Structures are given as structure tokens and as C-alpha cells.
Amino acid sequence: MEENLAFGGWSGIFIMAVYGLLMLGIGLYTYMKNKNVRESNEEYYLGGKGLGVLVLFFTFYATQYSGNTIIGYAPQGYRIGFEWLQSVTFMILVIVGYLLFAPRLYTLSKKHKFVTPTDWLDKRFKSKGVTILGSILMLYGLGNYLLEQLVAVGQGVSGLTGNAVPYQIVVVFFIFIMLTYSWLGGMRSVAYTDTMQGIALLFGVFILILGSILYFGGLPTSADYMQAFSPEKLGVPDTGGIVGWFSMLALVTVGAAVYPHAIQRIFSAKNEKTLKNSLIGMSWMPFLTTGVVLLIGIIGINAFPDLDRMGSEQLVGMMANVVASQNLFFYWAMVLLFGGIIAAIISTADSVLLTFSSIISKDLYGKFINSKASEHKQIKVGKVTGVIAVFLLLIIAWYPPATLYEIFVLKFELLIQIAPAFILGLYFNKLHTPSVFVGMLAGTIVAATMTFxxxxxxxxxxxxxxxxxxxxxxxxxxMVFTVQKTQQDEAQKVIGF
Structure with missing residues (x-):
């Protein structure tokens, strides 16, 4: 991201302060309205399972489309051209992935009172091995994702404020705000702030594409430029590119759909109709968000030709800088855009942190460490461990290890290994539990080894x-090992309707 944006400085700091205070105010309001949030896992982690269509839609949206979608996807479109249409495709397929299991899992969550994703594994397989291994894989994916957001918010803040305030101070400020409203209001605070952040992000993206078309020219201009100077960006990928494309589509379709914080949102829906209507709304967002971001990257090819790889990473900031310099309306619209990007990063981080805390407190602490702990104590343990996790990850983000890239790459590769247990377990009562555990473990070892x-x-x-x-x-x-009839009947009672 461009570090000295013309629209940054104190106006950026002002917007950041406003966003921060709004988030804090939402947390305080939610806490005052629902004081039993401290006593109930269902209330704290799922918002009492009462989220309506609009709030559920925006909390899905703000979680799936983090600030990295805007900052990271446009440069990729700049570098490879129309081949990056796959970004629209895999965001659509994430919704397809949800529909493979979300409505059925939601019905079971109401029937069996699930709070965390691991509740489903525990109820279905009744195996400590499957429950603990599934929890570890989910915690790894969540911790990894949270680490990415902490790194991204630092980059975003320094771009928006033009380094007027030291990076560390602003990052710690936002972490404090996030921890405070999450601590006070749980899922309701997170979902309501997601709504605010999602609206800001949508508004800013559309103003940026409008300004880019007005001041840089639209797709015809960029297509003419690419035909003359970068024809490879208009062509189809080679065989290797196509294989990579389809394997990425498959990975994201399943991997993103089984994100633990996304599953927890499924549990939070008011009813099945609310869930389906929210997912229907989400099905349009790949075109209205990822598709628009792709267009920004394509227009940038003509606007800022011949950028190297690192230079292209600053593309959105560079384009926003030019658009902001045109008039006062675009100036403040671009400030709001970058404020929305920072807010979207925070909205992803708070969702991840909430689910991370719930798995630690309810699944590991409540089931295996202190089974007699009250829900109030479980929530307190989750809050404390969440705070500790954030500050440990913050240290790693400031002093990243040399192999941090490999750790980032491993996120989907490992998380996707819970998919057979999660999805097949919904439909088949003859799954052999030890085989589910061995398959999950073997898949994890193979994926990790091949990646490193x-x-x-x-x-x-x-x-x-x-x-x-x-x-x-x-x-x-x-197929080989017979599942006892009593176990089949028990599984059928869990998954039957």
C-alpha cells in the first residue's frame, strides 16, 4: 500500500478515531442491552442464535471479504490480467461450499444446541481423538488467519495515516478497541460492527471504481493497452495455469466454507429461512466486490504501466491517491474507503478471535480440562486466552520468522482436512470413526510435508x-471395517430429522 497518500495524514487519523469510537460504542450498547452475555455460551458466542437476515448477511460479508480482498486482489489482477477472473469464481464456489452442508448443519445445531464447530464433531463421532485433532486444526487455521489480519492492519494504518502516528501505537489502539467490544458484547457486538464495516467497504469500493473509470478510462482503454503492450494478460492460461486454477478453486470451495468462524455464523442464524436468504444475498457479492476489485486491477494496467511485483502491491493506494486529488468529494470518499478497509480487517480479526476463544474455552477447557466449569467461567477463560493469543500473535507479526510464508500457505491445506468429518458425517451413519481420525491425521501430515x-x-x-x-x-x-449396528443407530439419531 502506498505509504504517503495525499489523502492520509490527520484526516486518516480522524477517520480511524471515529471508526474506533463507533466500534467501542456498539460494544457498550450491546453489553448494556444484554447483560446476560457473561453467563451463557450461546448468548456470548452466537448472539443468542437470533441474528436476522441483514445482520447475518453483513457479518458473513465482512468476514469473507477482508481488507486483503481490496489491497491484495487488485494487484494480482494487474499482474496476470483477465486470468484473475478465477477470484470471482472461487468466491462464488465458497457459497456453493456452504450450501453443501450449511442448511442441514444449521438444523442439527438447533436440535442439539451446538455452540462451536467442534460440538458437531463431538456429538457425531464421540471420539476424543477426532474432537481434539479437529480442534487443533481449527485453532491453527484461526491463529494463522488472525496473524494475517494483524500484519495487514499495520500496513493499512500506515498507508492511511501517512505515518503521522507510529505504526505500533495505532495497531495497539485498534487491538484494544477490538478486544474491548468483543469482551463486552460477544457475537452481537461483532455482528453489529461487521454491519457498519461492510457498508463502509462496499461504499468505498464503488466510489473507487467510479473514480478510476472517470480519471483513468474504462475497460476498453485498458484492453487496447494490453493488446498493444501486454497481450499475455488477455490470453487464456497455459496447461499448468489451468491445473493450478482448478486446484485452487477446489481448495477454496471446501476450505473457506469450513472456516470455523463461518460455521459459527451458521449456528447464529435466527432460523433456516434467515440463513438461506443471507446466503442468497452473499451469492451476488463476488460480482459486486471481487469483480469490481478485478476491474480496478485491470484499469490499473493502463493507469500505472510497468510496475514491478512490489510496486504493484501499492496499486490501490496509488489509484486512490490520484482519485482523491480530483475534488473534495473523492478525497473524503477515499479516506472512507481506506477506513473501511482497516475496519474490514478488524471485522475479520474479531470474528476469528471469538471463534478461537470459544474452541479453547468450551471445547478444550470445558470438555477435557474442567468439565465441571460453569458457562460463566468458560467464557472468562475464553476471554483471557483470547487476549493472550492476540498479544502473542502481535509479537510474531512484528518479528516474523523466516518461514512465515510457508505458515501462511499451510492455512487452507491443513484446515481442509476437517471437511470429510464435517460434511460426510452429516449424511452417512456408517462412517468408521477410527478411519475418520486416521484419515484426518494422514491428510494433515501429507499436506504439511508436501507444502514444506x-x-x-x-x-x-x-x-x-x-x-x-x-x-x-x-x-x-x-467399507472394510464394520460399524456396529448400535453405533449406526446412534449416529442416525444424531443426523436424522
Missing amino acids: TNFTPFGVISGLWGLAINLIIVVIGS
């Missing part, structure tokens, strides 16, 4: 090789 050794046969992403091994073990194990 950079071994990707035929260009297929390592997580999919791990998932293939995982599925083979689960399916063959369930």
Missing part, C-alpha cells in the same frame, strides 16, 4: 493431495 518440501505433483496444490488421502482412508476404512 514444495512438492506439488502435476501442479495440484498439496492440500488437495492430503484431502485425497484423507478421503480414501475414510471411505475404504468405512
